[in-house]
Amino acid sequence: MGKENSGQDFFFGFLVGAVAGSVLTLWLSERVRRQLRERGIDVGGRMGGVGAIIRDKADEFLGRVRETVKQAVEEGKEASSEARSDLEERFKKKS
Secondary structure (H helix, E strand, O other): OOHHHHHHHHHHHHHHHHHHHHHHHHHHHHHHHHHHHHOOOOOHHHHHHHHHHHHHHHHHHHHHHHHHHHHHHHHHHHHHHHHHHHHHHHHHHHO
């Protein structure tokens, strides 16, 4: 693994871990809430509020990720275009 990929690998691993953790949390929270309801303990209101906060933060995070990826793609396109132009100029000079 090269240095140039380590940031991307970390980000991808972080994203996969966040999604897996979120799914597991939601699955377990449903199970725990059901068990607590069976015991007569109501935590629905509080959990619903926490779920809404988590959903809002996740949407905000994904929006930032989308913008970052979009910006990175645009910068990559620009760099590719510049490199291509440079190579075409060098080729023309040698011809």
